[in-house]
Amino acid sequence: MTPDLTSYDSIIVAVSGGKDGTACLLALLEAGAPKDRLELWHHEVDGQGPSFMDWPSTSPYVSALAADFGLPLYRAWREGGFEREMLRKDAPTAPVLFESPEGLIRAGGQGPNGTRLRFPQVSASLTTRWCSSVTKIDVADRALRGQERFLNRRTLFVTGERAEESPSRARYAAFEPHRTDTRHGTRRRRHVDHWRPVHQWSEAQVWDSLKRWNVMPALPYRIGFSRLSCATCIFGDARQFATIRWLDPARFERLVQYEQQFGCTIKRTVSLEQIAEQGRPYAAALAAPELARACLSARPIPTVFTPAWETPAGAFGQGGGPT
Numbered sequence: 001m002t003p004d005l006t007s008y009d010s011i012i013v014a015v016s017g018g019k020d021g022t023a024c025l026l027a028l029l030e031a032g033a034p035k036d037r038l039e040l041w042h043h044e045v046d047g048q049g050p051s052f053m054d055w056p057s058t059s060p061y062v063s064a065l066a067a068d069f070g071l072p073l074y075r076a077w078r079e080g081g082f083e084r085e086m087l088r089k090d091a092p093t094a095p096v097l098f099e100s101p102e103g104l105i106r107a108g109g110q111g112p113n114g115t116r117l118r119f120p121q122v123s124a125s126l127t128t129r130w131c132s133s134v135t136k137i138d139v140a141d142r143a144l145r146g147q148e149r150f151l152n153r154r155t156l157f158v159t160g161e162r163a164e165e166s167p168s169r170a171r172y173a174a175f176e177p178h179r180t181d182t183r184h185g186t187r188r189r190r191h192v193d194h195w196r197p198v199h200q201w202s203e204a205q206v207w208d209s210l211k212r213w214n215v216m217p218a219l220p221y222r223i224g225f226s227r228l229s230c231a232t233c234i235f236g237d238a239r240q241f242a243t244i245r246w247l248d249p250a251r252f253e254r255l256v257q258y259e260q261q262f263g264c265t266i267k268r269t270v271s272l273e274q275i276a277e278q279g280r281p282y283a284a285a286l287a288a289p290e291l292a293r294a295c296l297s298a299r300p301i302p303t304v305f306t307p308a309w310e311t312p313a314g315a316f317g318q319g320g321g322p323t
């Protein structure tokens with residue numbers, strides 16, 4: 001079911017640079033969403049610090065996507081990103097910073113104190129797998145709650161989870177009130193609906209939509225990665241980590257060092273080194289080392305439109321995990 005898109009004052013699309021968020025934007029445009037109410041939000045996993053988990057090429061890709069479609073892009077992040085949260089010791093979770101039409105706003109960071117000193121653990125629970133909530137979900141919530149412009153207005157928040165990805169995602173509603181909705185409240189009333197327009201889509205439908213619009217998939221898909229956002233996603237498999245070890249040995253080594261320091265590996269029963277040993281780098285990456293290096297570059301990307309659309313090497317792959 002497509003909600004009445006003209007009934008909203010703002011339509012926010014969360015884009016990670018991944019195919020599903022991009023497909024959401026395209027689905028909205030195809031459904032006739034009023035363009036002057038559309039905006040893109042990008043949640044930066046590494047908090048605008050040095051690249052630790054995410055691809056350096058993602059931020060320029062998202063910028064090009066927004067520019068190509070003539071849409072405003074607002075970035076938001078948790079100070080220090082994934083790494084600072086992982087290293088938290090008797091300290092509160094860091095504040096969130098978010099861009100808005102009024103400029104950069106800072107929120108949160110008051111506590112309570114807590115300690116992580118370990119990677120998020122692979123789990124369906126967002127508490128154990130804290131990275132999605134700390135670096136994305138809660139960041140978006142704070143940006144929604146922290147802006148007066150959403151009060152007494154109707155906002156549609158759009159994300160790209162698909163049922164096909166995992167049993168827990170299959171249980172998500174395609175349409176529901178968003179967590180930040182306060183439509184029945186007495187003060188600071190805010191109507192926010194959450195829509196997942198591609199929830200029932202197959203992966204083939206997602207790629208078809210990018211193809212219809214000649215939108216080039218983000219670079220990591222072209223060297224064999226099947227999922228974005230993080231390059232070193234905790235759900236990564238042997239081939240993914242073997243590719244990262246080949247492509248960016250310094251990053252891989254940092255993760256290995258952290259696993260040793262924490263005495264707890266990402267996957268608990270095996271170390272990253274053991275996982276990487278079990279796989280070989282993606283053939284597409286080995287065959288295109290320049291393209292692979294471009295994934296690690298934050299250089300501006302002139303456009304996401306491509307005249308010669310090709311299904312990327314990572315399509316229909318096995319790389320697992322939510323974002």
Ligand code: SF4
Pocket residue numbers: 045053120131132135228229230232233234235321322323
């Ligand atoms: S892509 Fe993976 S590591 Fe990154 S935030 Fe999502 S689940 Fe966590």
